[in-house]
Amino acid sequence: xxxxxxxxxxxxxxxxxxxxxxxxxxxxxxxxxxxxxxxxxxxxxxxxxxxxxxxxxxxxxxxxxxxxxxxxxxxxxxxxxxxxxxxxxxxxxxxxxxxxxxxxxxxxxxxxxxxxxxxxxxxxxxxxxxxxxxxxxxxxxxxxxxxxxxxxxxxxxxxxxxxxxxxxxxxxxxxxxxxxxxxxxxxxxxxxxxxxxxxxxxxxxxxxxxxxxxxxxxxxxxxxxxxxxxxxxxxxxxxxxxxxxxxxxxxxxxxxxxxxxxxxxxxxxxxxxxxxxxxxxxxxxxxxxxxxxxxxxxxxxxxxxxxxxxxxxxxxxxxxxxxxxxxxxxxxxxxxxxxxxxxxxxxxxxxxxxxxxxxxxxxxxxxxxxxxxxxxxxxxxxxxxxxxxxxxxxxxxxxxxxxxxxxxxxxxxxxxxxxxxxxxxxxxxxxxxxxxxxxxxxxxxxxxxxxxxxxxxxxxxxxxxxxxxxxxxxxxxxxxxxxxxxxxxxxxxxxxxxxxxxxxxxxxxxxxxxxxxxxxxxxxxxxxxxxxxxxxxxxxxxxxxxxxxxxxxxxxxxxxxxxxxxxxxxxxxxxxxxxxxxxxxxxxxxxxxxxxxxxxxxxxxxxxxxxxxxxxxxxxxxxxxxxxxxxxxxxxxxxxxxxxxxxxxxxxxxxxxxxxxxxxxxxxxxxxxxxxxxxxxxxxxxxxxxxxxxxxxxxxxxxxxxxxxxxxxxxxxxxxxxxxxxxxxxxxxxxxxxxxxxxxxxxxxxxxxxxxxxxxxxxxxxxxxxxxxxxxxxxxxxxxxxxxxxxxxxxxxxxxxxxxxxxxxxxxxxxxxxxxxxxxxxxxxxxxxxxxxxxxxxxxxxxxxxxxxxxxxxxxxx
Numbered sequence: 001x002x003x004x005x006x007x008x009x010x011x012x013x014x015x016x017x018x019x020x021x022x023x024x025x026x027x028x029x030x031x032x033x034x035x036x037x038x039x040x041x042x043x044x045x046x047x048x049x050x051x052x053x054x055x056x057x058x059x060x061x062x063x064x065x066x067x068x069x070x071x072x073x074x075x076x077x078x079x080x081x082x083x084x085x086x087x088x089x090x091x092x093x094x095x096x097x098x099x100x101x102x103x104x105x106x107x108x109x110x111x112x113x114x115x116x117x118x119x120x121x122x123x124x125x126x127x128x129x130x131x132x133x134x135x136x137x138x139x140x141x142x143x144x145x146x147x148x149x150x151x152x153x154x155x156x157x158x159x160x161x162x163x164x165x166x167x168x169x170x171x172x173x174x175x176x177x178x179x180x181x182x183x184x185x186x187x188x189x190x191x192x193x194x195x196x197x198x199x200x201x202x203x204x205x206x207x208x209x210x211x212x213x214x215x216x217x218x219x220x221x222x223x224x225x226x227x228x229x230x231x232x233x234x235x236x237x238x239x240x241x242x243x244x245x246x247x248x249x250x251x252x253x254x255x256x257x258x259x260x261x262x263x264x265x266x267x268x269x270x271x272x273x274x275x276x277x278x279x280x281x282x283x284x285x286x287x288x289x290x291x292x293x294x295x296x297x298x299x300x301x302x303x304x305x306x307x308x309x310x311x312x313x314x315x316x317x318x319x320x321x322x323x324x325x326x327x328x329x330x331x332x333x334x335x336x337x338x339x340x341x342x343x344x345x346x347x348x349x350x351x352x353x354x355x356x357x358x359x360x361x362x363x364x365x366x367x368x369x370x371x372x373x374x375x376x377x378x379x380x381x382x383x384x385x386x387x388x389x390x391x392x393x394x395x396x397x398x399x400x401x402x403x404x405x406x407x408x409x410x411x412x413x414x415x416x417x418x419x420x421x422x423x424x425x426x427x428x429x430x431x432x433x434x435x436x437x438x439x440x441x442x443x444x445x446x447x448x449x450x451x452x453x454x455x456x457x458x459x460x461x462x463x464x465x466x467x468x469x470x471x472x473x474x475x476x477x478x479x480x481x482x483x484x485x486x487x488x489x490x491x492x493x494x495x496x497x498x499x500x501x502x503x504x505x506x507x508x509x510x511x512x513x514x515x516x517x518x519x520x521x522x523x524x525x526x527x528x529x530x531x532x533x534x535x536x537x538x539x540x541x542x543x544x545x546x547x548x549x550x551x552x553x554x555x556x557x558x559x560x561x562x563x564x565x566x567x568x569x570x571x572x573x574x575x576x577x578x579x580x581x582x583x584x585x586x587x588x589x590x591x592x593x594x595x596x597x598x599x600x601x602x603x604x605x606x607x608x609x610x611x612x613x614x615x616x617x618x619x620x621x622x623x624x625x626x627x628x629x630x631x632x633x634x635x636x637x638x639x640x641x642x643x644x645x646x647x648x649x650x651x652x653x654x655x656x657x658x659x660x661x662x663x664x665x666x667x668x669x670x671x672x673x674x675x676x677x678x679x680x681x682x683x684x685x686x687x688x689x690x691x692x693x694x695x696x697x698x699x700x701x702x703x704x705x706x707x708x709x710x711x712x713x714x715x716x717x718x719x720x721x722x723x724x725x726x727x728x729x730x731x732x733x734x735x736x737x738x739x740x741x742x743x744x745x746x747x748x749x750x751x752x753x754x755x756x757x758x759x760x761x762x763x764x765x766x767x768x769x770x771x772x773x774x775x776x777x778x779x780x781x782x783x784x785x786x787x788x789x790x791x792x793x794x795x796x797x798x799x800x801x802x803x804x805x806x807x808x809x810x811x812x813x814x815x816x817x818x819x820x821x822x823x824x825x826x827x828x829x830x831x832x833x834x835x836x837x838x839x840x841x842x843x844x845x846x847x848x849x850x851x852x853x854x855x856x857x858x859x860x861x862x
Contacts, residue, residue: 056097078112085109092137093117100138105129116140116161128153137161139186146170147190152178161186163210172211174199182206188234189213201226210234212258217241220264225250236260236282243267249274258282260306268293280304284330292317299324308332308354316341316360321350328352332378335359340384345371356402357381364408368392378402380426385409394418402426404450409433412451417442427451428474435459436480441466452498453477460499465490476500476522483507484523489514498522500545505529508551513538524548524567532556532574546571554591614793655728661688663730666737669696685742692742694727699736788813 055062064075071086072079078088086107096118102125104113110130114137123145124138133154143165151160152175160182169191176185177199185200188210195218196211206227212234219242224233230251236258243266244259255277264286273295280303281296289311296302297317302324308331315338316331322343328351329344336358342365344350351373361383368374369391377395380402387410388403394415395401401422409431416425417439424447432454440449441463447470456478464473465487473491476498483506484499494515500522507530508523520543521536529550537558544563552573560568560576565588568574575591651663665688675683681699688694725741792813795805805813 055101058095058097061091061094061096080109083109087132088112088114090114091118095119097121100125100143102126108132111135113137124148126150130154132156135159137186139163139165142166144168147173147192149173149175152176155179155181157182159184159186163188163190165190167191169193169215172197172200176200177202179203180205183229184208186210187214192216194218196221198223203227205229207253208232208234211238213237215239220244220259220262222247224248227251228253230254232256234258236262238262240264244269244272246271248272251275253277255301256280259286261285264288267291270295272296273298276300278302282306283310284308286310288312291315292320294319296320297322302326304328306330307334310334312336315339319343322346325349330354331358332356333358337361340364340379340382342367344368345374349373351375351397354378355382360384362386364388364392366391372396374398375421376400380404380406382406387411388413390415395422397421400424400426403430405429407431411435412437412456414439416440419443420445422446424448425450427454429453431455433457436461436464436475438463440464443467445469447493448472450474451478456480458482460485460488460504462487464488467491468493470494471517472496474498475502478502480504484509484512484528486511488512492516494518496520499526500524502526507531508533508536508546510535512536515539519543521545524570529573532559555588611793651730651732653728653730657725657727661694661728661739666696666730669698686739695740695742697738697740699738 057063061075064073065071070084071077072084076089076091076094077086078090079085080087087109088111089104089107090112092114093116096115098120099122100115100120104110105125105127106129108129109132111132112135113127113130113133114135116137116139118141120138120141120143122143124143126148127133127136128150130136131154134156136151136154136157137159139161140163143162145168147162147167147170151157151162152173155178157179158181160176160179161184163186167190171194172187172192174197176182177197180203182203183205184207185203186208189212192211192214193216196216198221200206200209201221201223204227207229209224209227209230209232213236216235216238218240220235220240222245224230225245225247228251231253232255233251234256237260240259240262242264244264246269248254248257249269249271252275254275256279257275258280260282261284264283266288267290268283268288270293273293276299278296278299279301282304284306285308287310288307291314292307292312294317296305297319300323302321304327305320306328310333312331312334314336316336318339318341320326320341320343321329323346325347326344327349330352332354333356336355337360339362340355340360344353345368348370350371353371353374354376356378357380359382360379363386364379364384366389369389372395374395375397377398378400381404383406384403385407388408390413393401393413394417396418398419399421401419402424404426405428407430408427411434412427412432414437416437419425420442422443423445425443426448428450429452432451433456435458436451436456438461440446440461444466446467449467449470449472452474453476456475457480459482460475460480462485464470465485468491470491471493472495473488474496478501480499480502481504484504486509488494488497489509489511492515495517497515497518497520501524504523504526506528508528510533512518512521513533513535516539518539519541521539521541522543522545524545524547526549528546529552531553532546532551532555534556537556541559541562544559545567547567548570550573551568551571553575554577555568555574557577565576569587575589578590578593651666653661653663655661665686669684669686673685675685675695677683681697683695683697686694686696727739727741730737730739792805
């Protein structure tokens with residue numbers, strides 16, 4: 001059908017009328033001059049600036065509001081399809097800021113006005129002209145001034161939401177009782193005071209009544225039970241008093257009931273158990289008493305139940321949760337007694353179970369092993385006992401597990417590793433025993449672990465170092481033994497560490513200084529020994545306790561200033577630097593200014609190790625320089641042996657000990673029996689036909705052979721149990737062989753590394769005994785000389801080769817520190833030495849002299 005011009009003109013006029021009605025005369029740009037763009041020729045984006053006092057629209061929600069368009073095309077605007085008049089404005093949660101324009105009152109056809117969840121300020125304009133308005137929602141803004149009295153004139157309202165604003169304190173207007181069509185009142189946090197007017201209870205169609213978070217007072221209104229359509233009552237956080245009337249059971253449609261945080265008293269009426277549609281029931285922080293009606297345990301729709309901080313007593317209904325999809329229950333801080341209810345997680349949907357601070361007794365039900373939905377699990381401060389089932393330890397979604405302050409015993413199950421979401425684990429003040437499971441290391445999200453005052457034993461597992469989110473670790477008051485694991489230093493977020501009252505041994509790990517966030521450290525009442533690490537002073541500690549251990553040495557000054565003497569008492573070996581005494585009285589002795597004769601073995605071990613290190617570096621340098629020439633000569637020496645054997649086929653034998661050796665057996669030397677190779681020849685193992693194994697050394701050709709032959713002539717005459725036997729010497733042309741006793745136990749390097757049944761034969765305890773034996777040979781009266789030797793070693797190992805001393809200078813320095821060198825007094829007389837009891841120092845000097853003679857071509861220590 002072709003539309004006539006008259007009809008078209010009529011509709012256009014209706015649109016203009018609609019725009020004029022809702023947005024005012026043309027001098028108001030769109031939303032009654034409250035939304036205007038500033039024309040800026042330099043701006044690249046439209047709507048980037050606005051005039052002062054207009055709405056701020058950071059989300060550009062109103063970008064589509066253009067004067068040339070019909071308002072029915074605007075974002076958030078709805079119109080009547082026939083009249084084209086604006087019937088709805090819905091701009092919820094758009095971050096709009098500013099005053100609500102009073103020109104909106106021109107939109108008299110509005111049925112819905114929803115400006116909730118924005119940042120509107122100032123008083124509400126008078127919208128009493130909205131005679132057709134059904135839904136008014138301006139909740140969660142910053143509206144101020146008196147509560148608008150004109151609201152009682154909007155008789156068509158079915159839903160009224162002005163909650164969460166900044167109205168002046170005052171009473172609930174009686175005129176709200178005129179809104180007979182209301183099904184919802186949402187007036188939370190509107191600064192109401194006084195009693196709820198009786199007219200409110202005449203709103204017979206009301207389904208939701210919410211006056212929560214106000215300052216309402218007076219008795220809980222019995223008249224509320226007249227509102228038979230009520231599904232939701234929210235009166236929490238007020239000052240209501242009195243008891244819950246039994247008539248509340250008449251509200252058979254009631255699904256949510258919350259009167260928490262009031263001043264209510266008395267017992268719960270048994271009739272409440274008849275509210276079969278209940279989904280949420282909350283009475284926390286009141287003064288209720290008596291028992292929970294058993295009928296509540298038979299509800300089939302209950303999801304949330306919270307009655308904490310009341311005075312309820314008696315047994316909790318044992319069927320509670322058996323027939324309902326319970327998700328959350330908090331019955332903490334009451335006086336419930338008897339067995340713990342075992343069906344709370346029957347619906348397999350329970351996430352929050354809080355029952356702390358009651359008088360529940362008996363064993364904890366094993367049925368909770370299947371409750372893998374739990375996120376917060378707290379049953380502390382009861383009288384529960386017995387072992388906890390393995391499955392209860394493994395809760396993959398749990399953020400908190402709290403068994404503290406009960407009488408639980410048994411072990412902490414290794415299934416704790418399943419609880420990978422755990423943030424807090426509280427086990428203190430029970431009777432748990434056994435070792436801490438290494439599986440705790442799997443809890444990488446754990447922030448707090450408290451297992452103090454139990455009967456735990458064994459070592460602290462090093463896997464705790466994997467808990468990189470750990471901020472608090474309390475293991476005090478147990479029977480833990482062994483050393484403090486150094487891996488604890490990997491818990492870099494640790495703020496509070498308490499290991500007091502155990503049987504821990506060993507040194508305090510220096511790596512604890514890496515815990516840069518550590519604020520409190522308690523290692524008291526253990527068996528720790530050794531020094532207190534100086535680097536602990538770098539931490540920002542405010543609380544320290546190292547008392548009642550076996551620590552020794554000087555107390556670091558910074559730690560002493562922080563904690564005082566009390567933190568270090570009970571350690572007989574500890575002392576205070578004389579400079580820190582300052583005339584104050586102290587139970588801790590003052591450190592001696594001079595070193596004592598008796599020193600700790602660790603000092604000598606350190607000194608010996610440094611000297612050995614210096615000698616090792618010197619020998620390594622010499623070996624590196626001579627390696628190349630050795631490789632060049634090796635091949636020529638082997639050729640010499642072969643040529644020697646070809647010149648004279650018969651061996652000449654000279655025996656020193658009786659042996660079954662036949663000279664021709666030397667022809668059986670094979671490379672697969674090679675034992676070793678050195679500067680004078682190769683050594684082979686040879687199994688004799690008529691005897692046991694012997695060691696045969698083929699000598700290289702040269703002056704070394706002549707020298708060695710002379711030495712062997714002497715060695716062949718020696719008879720001593722600690723000297724290797726030389727059986728015979730054989731020559732053939734230029735080939736020379738020495739036959740020695742075969743030693744099956746290997747050399748020193750092998751002895752240091754040999755293992756028996758997987759364990760080192762020469763373990764650290766035996767090595768320590770050897771060092772102590774050597775250490776006793778060093779006179780305690782010659783520590784100055786030892787320190788001088790140490791300085792020589794440090795000079796030889798300095799980083800810059802140019803500043804290292806020559807070998808001659810090293811020998812001279814060692815001779816200078818020798819306290820037992822006697823000079824004849826003649827100008828060119830030689831030095832002669834006598835050894836008394838400092839063989840260790842003189843031995844080092846003697847070795848250096850020998851090295852000098854063998855290395856005349858090398859001029860420096862490097």
